Amino acid sequence: MTTTAAPAPTPTDTPTLTATGVTMRFGGLTAVRNVDLTVHHNEIVGLIGPNGAGKTTFFNCLTGLYVPTEGTVAFQGTTLPPKPHLVTKAGIARTFQNIRLFANMTVLENVLVGRHTRTKEGLFSALLRGPGFRRAEQASEQRAMELLAFTGLAAKRDHLARNLPYGEQRKLEIARALASDPGLLLLDEPTAGMNPQETRATETLVRAIRSQGTAVLVIEHDMRFIFNLCDRVAVLVQGEKLTEGTSETVQADERVIAAYLGTPFEGAPGEEEAAEVAAAEARTAEEAEDNR
Numbered sequence: 004m005t006t007t008a009a010p011a012p013t014p015t016d017t018p019t020l021t022a023t024g025v026t027m028r029f030g031g032l033t034a035v036r037n038v039d040l041t042v043h044h045n046e047i048v049g050l051i052g053p054n055g056a057g058k059t060t061f062f063n064c065l066t067g068l069y070v071p072t073e074g075t076v077a078f079q080g081t082t083l084p085p086k087p088h089l090v091t092k093a094g095i096a097r098t099f100q101n102i103r104l105f106a107n108m109t110v111l112e113n114v115l116v117g118r119h120t121r122t123k124e125g126l127f128s129a130l131l132r133g134p135g136f137r138r139a140e141q142a143s144e145q146r147a148m149e150l151l152a153f154t155g156l157a158a159k160r161d162h163l164a165r166n167l168p169y170g171e172q173r174k175l176e177i178a179r180a181l182a183s184d185p186g187l188l189l190l191d192e193p194t195a196g197m198n199p200q201e202t203r204a205t206e207t208l209v210r211a212i213r214s215q216g217t218a219v220l221v222i223e224h225d226m227r228f229i230f231n232l233c234d235r236v237a238v239l240v241q242g243e244k245l246t247e248g249t250s251e252t253v254q255a256d257e258r259v260i261a262a263y264l265g266t267p268f269e270g271a272p273g274e275e276e277a278a279e280v281a282a283a284e285a286r287t288a289e290e291a292e293d294n295r
């Protein structure tokens with residue numbers, strides 16, 4: 004009897020990112036509720052939703068900044084421990100909604116710091132420029148300069164990060180994130196504060212990042228940017244994933260529009276809770292009435 008062995012999985016079979024049942028509670032507030040999300044190899048996925056929907060909180064759960072109350076996050080099939088440095092090491096890099104650069108370091112130094120997870124030298128050695136750092140420096144510097152050229156910042160290498168215009172600070176954050184050679188890049192509002200030209204350039208940059216083999220999950224409020232760019236878009240509303248699909252499907256979904264406008268709709272996330280609260284308030288009012 005012959006047995007047919009299952010074919011060995013190819014890299015594209017295992018999703019780059021698998022978030023399963025991620026829930027994040029802060030005291031009484033559930034900021035993210037039971038969210039599943041998958042990002043495949045070479046995919047650009049958008050994450051949209053009104054202010055306070057839980058998008059950044061979800062990113063924080065993915066990157067180990069928060070330990071999710073429930074749920075798991077796996078990168079290329081391996082569950083990640085919720086520790087930021089281990090998540091970076093595994094291959095997920097991110098940028099922040101509120102830019103986090105070393106303001107008094109140069110552009111090049113900021114990228115070199117992002118590189119430290121991929122060199123033997125630690126962060127402090129990099130910052131203190133110890134002997135080990137100098138040895139590793141040459142190779143790292145070459146890679147950092149490649150990334151600065153890639154993001155269009157090569158001419159600014161010796162400028163202090165704090166002196167860059169806002170749009171370039173956002174690009175520098177991307178260059179720094181790429182320095183860890185991630186398989187997945189998470190971008191939290193990469194075009195916030197950018198002019199239309201810079202936004203278009205960012206779209207091109209994200210496509211180029213994908214063609215170099217890095218999948219991208221991007222949060223953005225600029226819908227034109229999202230719908231132009233993304234292979235798939237997931238919508239978070241009040242911490243829950245309302246829907247997910249191609250740009251065309253999501254764009255045409257009236258519930259998404261209603262969620263943005265804050266108009267109530269049937270089956271809206273949080274609707275049940277709101278109804279419970281309303282019922283409880285009504286009962287209290289009735290009781291108060293009866294006790295009079």
Ligand SMILES: Nc1ncnc2c1ncn2[C@@H]1O[C@H](COP(=O)(O)OP(=O)(O)OP(=O)(O)O)[C@@H](O)[C@H]1O
Pocket residue numbers: 029032034052053054055056057058059060061100
């Ligand atoms: N550390 C925290 N402690 C308590 N509540 C928090 C914390 N972080 C976020 N929240 C709450 O969780 C909810 C979701 O916030 P989050 O920042 O994730 O939203 P968002 O979708 O990123 O919004 P925006 O589009 O405005 O950036 C908000 O109600 C927020 O106040």
Ligand SMILES: [Mg+2]
Pocket residue numbers: 058059060100
């Ligand atoms: Mg946010």
